[in-house]
Amino acid sequence: MPELPEVETTRRGIAPHILKQTIHSVKVREGRLRWPVPENLAAILTQRRIEAVERRGKYLLLRCASAADQGHVLIHLGMSGSLRIVTADTPLKKHDHIEIALASGAVLRYHDPRRFGCLLWLSDAPQQHPLLAGLGPEPLSEAFTGDYLYQRAQGRKIPVKTLLMDSQVVVGVGNIYANESLFLAAIDPRRAAGRIALARYHALAEQVKNVLAAAIQQGGTTLRDFTQSDGQPGYFAQQLHVYGREGQPCPLCQTPLKRCLIAQRASYYCPHCQR
């Protein structure tokens, strides 16, 4: 499932193949994603040049210019989406929904079995778009600090894990990394966000950055064979401390890890280390 590190890995993987390339043709095989893919996508994109490949949270933004204007293709991979660089003769796989063919002969293929993702066209300033306008800071930026988290937590009664996964607070921290960060910061994921001391938020912000940065580095491994197979597998699975490990011993104190539901999402923690 693509979280921020996987999206960043995808961005780095596709950018060299599509940057400064002119779009030759576009094929939409299945346009029923989270929101319908624009009917006239091919007409909009054909002959445009891809000028930038950017990321905001878990969204990818392809800045596309024509002689007259510019706009952005906005892509979210949902939880089962992926982008691959292939050639026109690469056999189609089930759920290969959209193809953007470039003048070089390279083809960008959007694949998404569960269709939770989206691909939209933004004709004006992307940061004004409703999907992007209210997003919190990037977790790896200087704007994301313990002070900031603490301030956003004041008066909030929701579990701290839910706060951490709220993209209005900070982008890109999905379920897996929220669990891991809270374990490393020794904070009980169920604790009310507004009842955690500043010093503990400093530790939490620090761990979020550490976990995401480490995962992006792991993504570098995936990067190399990105254009081969699907670049998948649990390459970061070995270094997960708590996620999916109910009943297994805590790596720090050996107490069996617990699982609970927080906001309908599986949550794992050590009842001894995390307070």
Next chain:
DNA sequence: ACTGGCTCCTGAGGGC
């Protein structure tokens, strides 16, 4: 203003 619950969708995995 907050909060919790629902929703989209398919494939994996468990039980029998």
Next chain:
DNA sequence: TGCCCTCAGGAGCCAG
């Protein structure tokens, strides 16, 4: 071997 059931999950949306 196969079928059915449950679950997983990002994040927008809505009702209370």
